[in-house]
Structures are given as C-alpha cells and as structure tokens.
Amino acid sequence: MSDIKKFLFVNRKPPYGTIYALEALEVVLISAAFDQDVSLAFLDDGVYQLKKGQQTKGIETKNFSPTYRALEGYDVEKLYVEKESLAARGLTEDDLLVDVTVLSSEEMGNLMDQQDVVLSF
Amino acid sequence: MSDIKKFLFVNRKPPYGTIYALEALEVVLISAAFDQDVSLAFLDDGVYQLKKGQQTKGIETKNFSPTYRALEGYDVEKLYVEKESLAARGLTEDDLLVDVTVLSSEEMGNLMDQQDVVLSF
Amino acid sequence: MLHIINKSPLGNVSLDSCLRVAKSGEILLIEDAVYAATRGNAFEARISEALGRLKIHVLLPDLEARGLADRLMDGISKVDYGGFVDLVAANKNCQSWL
Amino acid sequence: MLHIINKSPLGNVSLDSCLRVAKSGEILLIEDAVYAATRGNAFEARISEALGRLKIHVLLPDLEARGLADRLMDGISKVDYGGFVDLVAANKNCQSWL
C-alpha cells in the first residue's frame, strides 16, 4: 500500500473566465485511474464551480458542471468546501450541485497539511 | 488637426510577474511616431513599474525600467500617477525613476473621461 | 465613459479600483465580474453605494453561464452582447480594467 | 507545509486567503508576491500579525528585480533559488496559491 498517496486538488478560480476549472477536472478524472487517495478542495471563487443552474449557451461554451456530478462514478467522493468562502458569496450548500463536506478555514488548513501532493491550477 | 486623438495607456500591473508592462511600453514607443496626444497613467500595482533600483540579473530577465526614462526623447512626457496607489504601497515620488504628475483618484477619473482612446493591458 | 470589468471582486482589486476612480459614468460587468452583480456577496454594499452615482450593467449570458441569473441585485440592468455593443457606441470612450 | 504565493497582496486575494487558512507552517513569497514583504505597504499589518504563527520567506532575486531589496520588513528571511529548493525539500508538502 506504500504506493497510495494523498492527492488534493485545490480549486480557487471561478469557471468560464479561465480554463483552469475545466482542465483541473480533466486531471481529477485521470487521477481516478491511478487508485490514489483523491480529494478536492473548493475555496475562494472556486466554490462558484459547483453552483447549480449553469447555462452556457449564451457564451457558446460547453457547460462542464455536470461532470462534478459524475465524479462519484469514478470513486472521487471527497469534496470539501470552505465555509467562509461560501458565506462571503451568499451561497449555501443548497446552491451546490453535488454533496460536499463543509469545513471551517482551520479545518481546510489541516486538510492541506495532511496531503502528500497538492495540485493547484 | 482633426487626426490628433488623445491616447491614454493605463498601467495597473506590476513588472516582471507578467509581460504586460513591457509590451505596453513597446506600444507607447510606437505610438510616439504617430504624432498623437499620448499620456500614461499608473495606478494600483502599476506604480511599481516606475520604482527606482530594479536589478533583474537574479531572475535572468531584461531590466526594461530605463526605457521609462527614455520616453522623454520620444516626446512622451505626460506621466500620471495616482496618489492613493502610491500611498498604499508606501512609495513617494522620490522612489520613482522619472518625473511624474501625481493625481488624486478623482483627477485620475477625470483624465480618463477626457480621452479618445484608452488602452489597458 | 464606459468602464468594463471582467474580474471577480472577491478575487481581484479591479472593480474596487474602478469604483475609487470613476465618479460618474457607466460600468459593465462581464466574464468573472458578473459575480459582483449578485445578491448576498461580500461586495454587495460597495455596489449599492456606487449605484447612487454610476449606472451599472451586467452581461446576462455571462451571468447565466455562472448559474446566477436569479440572484441579480436590484438596480443593475441586464444586457446581451448587442446591448454591450450599444453601450460602447453610446459612450464617448471605454476602458477595460484588466 | 510550505505555502508558495506569487501575487501582489494589493491586487489579488491569494495571500489573504492563505493567511486565513494556514494556521502554521511556512510561506514563501515569490514573483509579484514579494511586494507583500516590503515596509510601508497597506498589507504590512496583516504580515506582522501572521509572523507570530508562520515563518515567512521572500525570494530575494524577485525582490531585487522589483527594486525593493532595501525595504524588506523585519522578521522575513531572504532566500535565493537554492534556498527555495531547500524549503521545498524541508517541508513534507507544498502548495502554490495561484
């Protein structure tokens, strides 16, 4: 089991304005095939990635938000959202399109400390 | 004289972290050849572009700050710096490598209003 | 003049700086700046205050893309890309706060 | 762990967020984040407060490039690229706050 590492993907940018959210998701999907211990963290504007009701027809861009719902099928089930980031944006868990674990800032810091590899985009 | 337009180049980003400051300067130099009414504005982190004493050897990148001093030779003489931006960074006019006109936020807003073309990078 | 903003106000200082400098005129929020137009975010008070002296618009396709069309603050008007073009044409000049 | 920051604290929220989340460990300021290590800037009080619980380092070549090597705040240590490598090696893991 020594080959299993704890990977954390940290998402701090909103979707569509830049490609980071989409291409981060592509790495997450690939990582599932490697049987590592994968978690995703959403903080700052990254929490907007999980907002329900995205409709991208008007900007002629693909809506990739359904992919977050598909993560479970890849056994990527640990999604963490920082409480303070949600609150600052007037969002609650009900606004999010997937089930997440809400963490305080301090708990989020502890989660990061425990990882072997932290990838941010 | 109807062909003369007021051009304002707005610089809000610090140097070296990104190329915007350097490539903005390249446009400014070219614009001088077109006999337009050219001004430069520096606000937010853009004021750092004019900081004296830049030494780029350690990052193996060209120090382009002397070019700001050369602008006068191209008849680009109107350089405006926002007072609030300087103050927030602990800088004064003495820290800058060229002579500038310091404007309040409101005066900077008025300057922008008066332009025909505003280019930002 | 028309000020165009494209950054989230909770990630980047662009909109805050624009509000400091622009005493009048119009603002258009596009791309990631549309988050500034939503109810309940931490920047809301700054926007409310600015609405007294500036006209603020939001690019609806960008707001819809981000799933927030039902959260638009009162006092901010919606435009599509055609409305964006009209705003640029109607103002003497424009500036993108990148 | 080592937190790596590369954005100016007066333009972008990265450093502020890192200080909110990281209760201990080390921070390295590189690229445009080196401005946070300078005396007299509006973010200085936040840095001073953080120095009580976090070790803060600045990448000297980046500070020199920006003409601010003589403004370094007390309590922040200078490293070169070799020192950057040592910091990464000495910490169990690292995170870039992009």
Add this chain to the structure above:
Amino acid sequence: MKFGIVVNEGPYQHQASDSAYLFCKAAIEKGHEVWRVFFYHDGVNNATRLTEPPQDDRNIVSRWSKLAEEHKVDLVVCVAAALRRGIRDENLAPGFRISGLGQLVEAGIQTDRLVVFGD
C-alpha cells in the same frame, strides 16, 4: 460605427477571445463595421492553424478565420509578440496577417471606438 478590437489573451485559457468574438458578431449584426481585430500579448496564439479542440467544444481559431472571410474583418497579429511566442507564417491560420504594432495605434486613430479584451 467603426469598431476596433484588441485581444490580449490566447484561446481557451481565458474568456477574452470568446468575449471579443461574440462582441464582433453582435456589432456586425447591428450593422456596425469591425474595422480591425488586433491580437497582442498571448492574443497572438489565436492565430495558430494547428489547434484541434475536442469535438464538442467551439473552435476559436476557425471561428475567427470565418469571421474574417465572411465580413472582411482585418485580423492583425503583432509581429513582435508573435515571434516571442512562436507564431509565424508557417503556422498562421487563414484570414490572419502578421504586422507591426503601428497597426494597433492606427486602429485607435481610424476607428470610432477601440475595445480591449484581456485578463
């Protein structure tokens, strides 16, 4: 009205190129003229003919080429910025041309409004 457009970022990475394109399309639909689109900084990367986005995604480069063809929009790539980033005639997409920075200043002079899209 005559519009000039500046694009400062490459395709896909930032929304800038998408916003600029949708603005141009709307302006043309309203009977305005898009006199020139100037690609600067990483914006020059919009001009590579070698992109191949996923099937279900928009093709940003060919969309620009088509706009140039159908509406005679002048797509100008800054030569200095392009050399730095590896855009040359050999990988240039149809409808684009490489020229100097003076073309940007000229766009400011000749058009009624210049709109900048970037990061």
Add this chain to the structure above:
Amino acid sequence: MKFGIVVNEGPYQHQASDSAYLFCKAAIEKGHEVWRVFFYHDGVNNATRLTEPPQDDRNIVSRWSKLAEEHKVDLVVCVAAALRRGIRDENLAPGFRISGLGQLVEAGIQTDRLVVFGD
C-alpha cells in the same frame, strides 16, 4: 531528492516558466534530481520550436531544451492541452515529448515533491 515540476503558463506572458526553470537549475546544482517537468494549460506553449525572442532577451524554449539534453530531464507536454492550443509534433522543440495527463499524476506518485508554477 526527486522533484516533479508543473508549469501552467506559456513563455514570456507570465513569470511562471522562468521561476520553474530557475528552480530546476538550482535543484540540479544542489544534487537533486528533476524527474519530470509537466507542461499543462498554456504551459504547453513552452514547447514550440518557433519562438524567436529579441536578441537581448532570454530564449525560454531553448533553455528548457538544453536542460533536458544536459540533465536528462523529462519534459512532458499534455496532449489534450496541446491540441487545444496548437502544439503538435510538427512545431515541437527538441527535448519535449507529448503525452497524456497520466504523466502528471505519475509525477505526483513517483517524486518526493511536486511544485506547481502558474498564474
């Protein structure tokens, strides 16, 4: 120690590629191994052999190629990101290879530390 490096931005536009290169050089000088540099997002643009920066500027692309040659550093360009942005074998600089995203995850698994450089 074995290092993995991720570069998320293209050459010149952001300092990310410069910082990553200077980090790699310092690590090698200290006797560490740079096991792989993975180029993702606009980072794939570091791999174009068509850049031609001004004479008085650093050549970011050829600097990477030289590092690969002299120190056997594995420079991997993400194929999906590269196709989106127009990087292919025909414009690939020496020392780089195009491969899948799995190479990034593998770098996370196989190295002692993974350091990300971006914007």
